[in-house]
Amino acid sequence: MDQGSAVLRGALAGSTGEGGATHSPPRPDPDALLARLDDLRAGYGHLSGAELLRATLVQGPLSGGTALVSSFGVESAVLLHLVASIDRTIPVIFLDTGKLFPETLAYRDQLQSLLGLTNLRTIHPDSRALARLDADGTLWSRTPDHCCHIRKTAPLDQALDGFAAWINGRKRFHGDVRATLPTIEGEPSTGRIKLNPLVTWSAAELDAYRVTHRLPPHPLAGKGYRSIGCxxxxxxxxxxxxxxxxxxxxxxxxxxxxxxPGV
Ligand code: SF4
Structure with a gap:
């Protein structure tokens, strides 16, 4: 077994889901994921932004079977515009946790209309899980990891079922665990590929793109919010x-x- 396989197998052995996953996809084949990752990185790992998306999604290895996951946050308009410029029918998954700012919901509607997104999928936490585990809506103040699991991780796992890859908007300048992200990632626990097309972009580049393409800012951007969740x-x-x-x-x-955790 080579070193890469050993690392991936170790990650697989340790992936039991967070807080007791309610969704258990079939165990992915680590060798198949590594081989796919190697091929993708060799062919497309030097690309970013629109070039990466176009090369992989337009009659490329990730055409069909790929979704964009967007928070419709402060930086989201850029990636949504890039993807919509290539294909407005690509599934866009938006996780409405039930704890979002109303401004974020309004921004989602505004961008959907502006960009002509035809396959926006707003997903919600399981109502029975909420009734059982967070009936008063204050779980976030006691055990936020548990709250994130039932309001985010579990519903997204279900929404991504059947997709072989997903696109997201993390950037290295966010720091912490994101500081060393690769452009193309493998997710051992699910066997999915993750595309990070903006990983090398700076905040200034994002702003410049948004202004050039006349994309509206998130309504809270002018109030000091630079990363927006619940x-x-x-x-x-x-x-x-x-x-x-x-x-x-x-x-x-x-x-x-x-x-x-990715590889
Ligand atoms: S970000 Fe806060 S409110 Fe939202 S799911 Fe996580 S803990 Fe709950």
Missing amino acids: APCTRPVGPEEVPRAGRWWGIDKSECGIHR
Whole structure:
């Protein structure tokens, strides 16, 4: 077994889902995922942004079977515009946790209309899980990881069922675990490929793209919010802070869990 296979097999052995996953896809084949990842990186790993999306999605190895997952947050318009410019029918999955800012829901509607997205899928947490585990809606204040699991990870797992790959908008300048992200990632626990087309983009490049293409800002962008998730777990940040400093501030948590360890 080569070193890459050993690493991936180790990750697979340790992937049991977060907080007791309610959705259990078939165990992926680690060798098949590594081989696919090698092929994709050899052919497309040097690309980013529109070039990466076009090469992989338009009659490329990821055409069909790929979804974009978007939070419709402060930086989301750029990736949504890039994808819509290539194919407005690509599934766009939006996770409405039930705890979002109303401004985010309005922004989703605005961008859907502006970009002509024809396959926007708004998904929600399982109502029975909420009734059983978060009846008063305050789970976020006690065990946020558990709250993220039932409001984010579990419903997204279900929504991505049947997709071989997904696109997301993380960038290295977000820092922390995102600082070293590759452009093309494999997700051992699901066997899916993840495309990170904006991973090398800077905040200035995102702003420039948004202005050039006349994309509206998120309604909260002008109020100091530079990374937006659920309302109870998001605050504005000061100019001296990194964008994600306003997420789950004051506790040891920087990710919601939908981005599982990748290779
Ligand atoms: S971000 Fe906060 S409110 Fe949203 S799912 Fe996670 S813990 Fe719950």
